Amino acid sequence: xxxxxxxxxxxxxxxxxxxxxxxxxxxxxxxxxxxxxxxxxxxxxxxxxxxxxxxxxxxxxxxxxxxxxxxxxxxxxxxxxxxxxxxxxxxxxxxxxxxxxxxxxxxxxxxxxxxxxxxxxxxxxxxxxxxxxxxxxxxxxxxxxxxxxxxxxxxxxxxxxxxxxxxxxxxxxxxxxxxxxxxxxxxxxxxxxxxxxxxxxxxxxxxxxxxxxxxxxxxxxxxxxxxxxxxxxxxxxxxxxxxxxxxxxxxxxxxxxxxxxxxxxxxxxxxxxxxxxxxxxxxxxxxxxxxxxxxxxxxxxxxxxxxxxxxxxxxxxxxxxxxxxxxxxxxxxxxxxxxxxxxxxxxxxxxxxxxxxxxxxxxxxxxxxxxxxxxxxxxxxxxxxxxxxxxxxxxxxxxxxxxxxxxxxxxxxxxxxxxxxxxxxxxxxxxxxxxxxxxxxxxxxxxxxxxxxxxxxxxxxxxxxxxxxxxxxxxxxxxxxxxxxxxxxxxxxxxxxxxxxxxxxxxxxxxxxxxxxxxxxxxxxxxxxxxxxxxxx
Numbered sequence: 001x002x003x004x005x006x007x008x009x010x011x012x013x014x015x016x017x018x019x020x021x022x023x024x025x026x027x028x029x030x031x032x033x034x035x036x037x038x039x040x041x042x043x044x045x046x047x048x049x050x051x052x053x054x055x056x057x058x059x060x061x062x063x064x065x066x067x068x069x070x071x072x073x074x075x076x077x078x079x080x081x082x083x084x085x086x087x088x089x090x091x092x093x094x095x096x097x098x099x100x101x102x103x104x105x106x107x108x109x110x111x112x113x114x115x116x117x118x119x120x121x122x123x124x125x126x127x128x129x130x131x132x133x134x135x136x137x138x139x140x141x142x143x144x145x146x147x148x149x150x151x152x153x154x155x156x157x158x159x160x161x162x163x164x165x166x167x168x169x170x171x172x173x174x175x176x177x178x179x180x181x182x183x184x185x186x187x188x189x190x191x192x193x194x195x196x197x198x199x200x201x202x203x204x205x206x207x208x209x210x211x212x213x214x215x216x217x218x219x220x221x222x223x224x225x226x227x228x229x230x231x232x233x234x235x236x237x238x239x240x241x242x243x244x245x246x247x248x249x250x251x252x253x254x255x256x257x258x259x260x261x262x263x264x265x266x267x268x269x270x271x272x273x274x275x276x277x278x279x280x281x282x283x284x285x286x287x288x289x290x291x292x293x294x295x296x297x298x299x300x301x302x303x304x305x306x307x308x309x310x311x312x313x314x315x316x317x318x319x320x321x322x323x324x325x326x327x328x329x330x331x332x333x334x335x336x337x338x339x340x341x342x343x344x345x346x347x348x349x350x351x352x353x354x355x356x357x358x359x360x361x362x363x364x365x366x367x368x369x370x371x372x373x374x375x376x377x378x379x380x381x382x383x384x385x386x387x388x389x390x391x392x393x394x395x396x397x398x399x400x401x402x403x404x405x406x407x408x409x410x411x412x413x414x415x416x417x418x419x420x421x422x423x424x425x426x427x428x429x430x431x432x433x434x435x436x437x438x439x440x441x442x443x444x445x446x447x448x449x450x451x452x453x454x455x456x457x458x459x460x461x462x463x464x465x466x467x468x469x470x471x472x473x474x475x476x477x478x479x480x481x482x483x484x485x486x487x488x489x490x491x492x493x494x495x496x497x498x499x500x501x502x503x504x505x506x507x508x509x510x511x512x513x514x515x516x517x518x519x520x521x522x523x524x525x526x527x528x529x530x531x532x533x534x535x536x537x
Contacts, residue, residue, distance in 0.1 A: 005128050008103050008117035011055050015085065015101050016121050018051040019044060019092075029093035041069045044092055048085035048101065056081070063105065066239050068211045079105055080239050082113070082214035086121075088181030097122035102183045104214035111236045116218035118183055127187055127219055135222035137191055144225045144251030145192035149258075149265045150174065155185035155197040161206030163246070169198055169259055182208060186216035186249050190223035196250035198259055200230065207244030210237045216249075225251050230260055232376050232522045254373040263377040263517065266322055266343065273314075273321040273342060275302035277328030280349040284308045286327045286360065290347065293367035294325070316340050323370070323519060330355045330439070334494040337396050337516045343377055345370060345519035354438050354532050357521055369521055378520045380435050380451050381475065382512035385493060387505070393497045394512045397436030400492040401481050401507060402428035402461065404500065411484040414458055416477050426463040428489070429481055431456055431509045435516070438533060440495075446470040448533075450525060456509070479509040 022028050028044040049069045056063060056075070065073040067083040081103060086092055088099030100120050106113035114131040127142070129135040135142050151174050156166050158178040170176045177194075179185050188194040201207045217227055217235075227235040227249045235247045248260050258265040272294055276287050287305045300321065306313025316324070317339040324342045326332045329350015336344055346356030347363055358366030369375060382394035392399075403410045413423045432441035434449040437457055442448060446459040447470065454475040460468040473479065483489050486503040493499075501507065 002115070002130060004105065004115050005117060005130070007059070007061055008105075008115070008128070009119075009126065011052055011103065012101050012117065012119040012121075012126070014055050015048045015051045016119075016124075018047050019086075019121055022047065025093055025095050039068075042089055042093060045069050045086050045089055049083070052081075052083055052085055052101075066211065066241070068209070068241070071241060072239075079107055081105055082211055082239060084183070084211040084214075087183045087212060088179075091180050092121075096180075098179050098181045098184055100181060100183045102212070102215040104218060106214075106239070109236055109238050110210060110214065110217050111234075113214060113218045116215035118187060118215045118219065120184065127190070129219045129222040131218065131222065133222070135190055135219045137187075142191040142223050144189060144220070144223050145195070147195055147252040147255060147268065149267065152255075153177075153194050154259070155179065155188060155194050157182075157185075157197075157199040157201070159206075161201045161203045163200040163202040165260075165262065166198060166200050168262065172258075172262075182212045183216045186213060186220050189225055189249055189251055190216065190220040192223075192251070195252070196248060196255050196259055198248050200246045200248075200260075201244075204244050207246055209241060210239060210243060211241070213247075220249055223251075225249060226253050226256075228253075228256055228260075231524065232256060232260070232520075252373075257376040261376055261379070263379045266377065268373065269298070270323055271321040272297055272299040273302070273316070273319040273324035273340070274299060274305050275316055275324065275326055275332070275336065276305045276308070277326075277332045277349070278304045280328055283327065283349070286347065286349055286363065289363045290325060290327060290367060293364055294371075297371060325367070325370075326356075329353050331495060334396055335496050338393055338494060338496055341514070343517040343519055345375075352532050354528065355435075355518065357519055357523075366521070370519065375519050375521050378451070378518045379515050380518070381433065382514045382516055383431060383433050383456065384510045384512040384514075385431075385491065386508040386510070387491060387499065387501060392491065392499060393493050394514045395436070395493045396433065396516045397439050397494050398430050398432040398441060399494075399509065400428055400430050400440065400461075400490075401483070401501075402490045402492060404488040404490045408487070409464065410487060410489060410503075413482040413484060414471075415480040415482070416458075416471075416473050418478070418480075421458070421471060421473075422460075422468065424460055424463050424465065424468045426460045426468065428461040430459040430461060431479060431481070432459060438529065441470070442533075444470075447472065448529060456511075475511045480506050481509070482506045 030043040063081040084102040087102045092099040104113045105115040116129045119126040127137045154173045154176045185197045300314045303313040327347045333346045347358045348356035385392040385399045434451045437449040441459045458471045491499040
């Protein structure tokens with residue numbers, strides 16, 4: 001064993017002896033006041049911490065210390081022992097055999113930890129890791145397990161500070177547990193006993209601290225696992241008791257989107273579709289590049305791409321795939337979503353390409369990330385349109401009710417849940433989803449709506465009265481547009497499907513049960529707005 005690991009093991013021995021000398025559980029739990037981390041300190045916490053500090057002082061161990069109770073101790077060295085003397089204090093006080101001493105060594109943050117040691121102080125089981133040399137339990141190397149969606153076992157924080165999404169996740173997996181000891185729960189993922197550990201606190205002050213997970217972080221990474229923040233980025237935290245975080249630790253990265261975003265699980269052996277807008281300049285070159293990246297995968301192509309590549313093809317509507325890769329602009333993505341329910345990732349060979357995730361210069365890098373599973377799925381609701389007793393194509397962006405004659409105004413009444421909301425004369429009206437709020441609706445002065453907001457926006461088009469402004473309504477509202485005059489209109493859905501309607505009719509709109517799914521590589525909505533709608537203009 002490495003000499004530093006031997007030192008950490010000896011420290012754990014000393015702490016075990018000290019804890020065992022406490023005569024009763026009641027004595028273990030005696031409240032001694034507030035610790036440096038802002039939580040109460042019990043006698044067992046303080047005795048364990050003092051034992052570590054005493055060992056370091058007596059044996060001249062060249063480490064500073066960051067500990068849960070005392071805070072930061074500067075001993076004049078470059079490296080820091082990140083210590084939780086008792087992780088799972090409530091378990092320890094209650095006599096539940098799930099509490100540990102957790103120790104990790106690094107300089108300033110999680111990502112530079114190079115040594116970790118964890119011991120269950122009841123069972124004596126010990127785990128350790130050295131960066132680049134694997135993770136071990138009682139001398140045997142451990143690895144994360146492969147994912148079986150039908151037998152998913154998850155560790156989930158379900159304490160009184162847990163976010164409601166944690167309880168929702170517990171209902172979606174085959175089995176789950178909450179042990180009240182983050183180091184053990186992450187270690188179970190590292191040794192292949194659990195698929196993931198979801199820690200989501202609705203209160204910042206109840207978030208995880210670096211001392212809680214420093215050791216198990218390296219153990220999991222060395223066992224082949226991953227630790228993400230809830231935005232899907234690799235988790236990193238400074239060596240500070242002020243920092244708090246919610247996070248998701250897992251053995252396989254493709255589990256993130258299912259667990260954190262609540263989206264359907266996309267299996268590892270994915271099937272891909274590839275299609276291209278034939279009007280894109282250099283379309284053949286882009287198709288060849290994309291298809292080359294997907295070689296070795298289970299992939300089908302649409303007739304246009306098939307002709308360019310000289311291979312068999314399948315119409316988009318008949319593609320039985322998990323993810324469709326589109327080459328074109330937002331219109332290509334919308335056409336695809338109208339004819340297939342697979343998740344979509346767009347390669348932007350069009351204009352703004354707000355919905356596209358991969359720039360044309362990044363085809364190879366983007367598709368490599370797709371194949372590796374380094375993505376999440378953003379699931380958004382669609383809009384249903386009903387006319388003359390018939391349900392029309394669901395819209396991802398918007399449905400437009402527009403005069404069918406250029407330069408001829410129409411009169412409309414708009415009802416929300418049966419109540420008259422507005423009456424106006426205009427060229428038309430847009431009913432837009434949050435996804436569509438960055439498109440046609442935005443060009444008419446409607447607000448940009450975060451896709452997580454449950455709402456529609458009703459937008460007048462060239463209204464005669466300036467006072468006719470966009471109206472934001474709940475997504476569960478029933479919206480009706482009445483074409484008052486005996487003059488025809490056009491229904492245009494996502495700019496792809498058109499339906500002629502006569503005058504003096506009513507058209508109904510509701511939130512659809514269908515959803516569209518976009519592959520995302522981590523860029524947040526507001527960064528996308530800045531880059532594609534603000535800075536690019």
